[in-house]
Amino acid sequence: MEKAITRFAPSPTGYIHIGNVRSAIYPYLVAHQTGGKMILRIEDTDRERYVEGATELIEDTLKWLGLDWDEGPLIGGPNEPYFQSERKDLYLKWAKKLIDEGRAYADPTPSEKIDEYRAECNAKKVPFLYRNFRPENPPEWEPGMPIRFKTIPKEYSWHDEVMGDMHTGPEVLDDIILIKKDGYPTYNFAHIVDDAEMGVTHVMRGVEYLSSTPNYLALYEAFGLDRPKLVSLPHILAPTGNKKLGKRDGAKSVTEYRDDGVLAEAMLNYLACLGWNDGTEQEIYTKDELIEKFSLDRIQNSGARYDETKLLWVNGQWIRRIFDEQGARALYDKTVNFWPETAANFPEEYRVKVLSIIYDRLKTLSDLRGMTTYFFEEPKIDLDMIFENKFLKKFSEAEIEDLLKKSIAALTEVKDWNAEKLQEALNNLLAETEKKPAELFSLIRIALSFAPFSPALNLTLEVLGREASLARLNEVARSI
């Protein structure tokens, strides 16, 4: 396979969210699949929309997802600089070349005049095309003057890797602005120059650029450049409505999910498979599997709706997978920021044990906070939880107290405090008291945790330890 050079070229206007991160994932996969490389290029030609710190946010997001770039900010590369604002001279040089060849012109028309033209067309209900108002004798270019492409209206056909064969008529071609009057290039022009200079083979971007593609094709032609492969990525749709997911719909930043306890593996997995599949029924993919199996022609060509519930399901799958395949320690390392504050008072091995018995209940790592507090601090005794429990409310206070005392006695007898022996003791207790598991176990479980749910009883006892377990049960018995 030919080595692909792809790029992710965001503008630094804010954080990366679910709706736009796919245009970083797919270029990464294509680059790595072919042994090529991915370039990160910051398209900061719009000084008004520039947001301080946005570049760092972008870098942070890519690094978290494991989408390392091979050239770009922080690491440099043979095509430096990677900020378009630092490449102004280059764009001007290319634009001037076009002027010299009669394929571009300096445009002295004031913007009010252009607005008039546009209004004129709107009134006549004809499409507004600037090329119909092209100034007859354009002046020599001087700074402060925009440069426009002098287009040649004609038909274009091309192949889009996702959308298929495309065809448009001359009516879509216009004299687009190459260099703005502030001296910065437009996106339309800058990306053509940069992609050519950087040797980009696959231009992957959102479908919103599909309708401007003929203008890009005209530019490639004017420069005598080979067309790169064009890949239009359909939008990710907001959970409701039919609009693409954007910040206005409350699209969270990708890193916000990290802070909420979503694993990078799960995020990448979910997002890569939203609007793409390899034709099999596989749902869970590692990054390496995605690299191996990804193919552009299996990208869906209609928008895909973002479904957070499924993301969380994938996350749960990944939490279990990491635990099962890489061990408790590997999962623990990813949880360090998600424990209740009081967990810090306990040794790490204890936290690893707690994790080992609770991990299969986690949807996100942050669930840890609410689900494990009773392992690290004395639970607040709430007798109503016992007396109102659906299995226990039929018993009198005296019966509950008696049951609890018998339980304490039986557990006190346990020599080796481990899950197996504890289960034995609990089973014997079940026989002795002639109670159902639902009754006896609920009582002990609640008395130990006063939590709405907890892991299997013998495991909870084992991890909590003999001393703490018996102390808690005695404390409850005294309170009745």
Added chain:
RNA sequence: GGUCUCGUAGUAUAACGGUUAGUACAUCGGGUUUUCAUCCCGACAACGCGGGUUCGACUCCCGCCGAGAUCACCA
């Protein structure tokens, strides 16, 4: 309005002229010595509409309807 794109269950998708239209999430049942979860079993649920072509159409063609994108000195 012009141009372009898209249309399988609530959601994400499989099918590439012949299947009881498959899978996953969600939902609803059921199972596992408690709870919550995992895991297992089961149920519900879809080819936008109308014409063709064909022995046969979710698949090909046309029309309609619906949805989206774009028509900036934003990217």
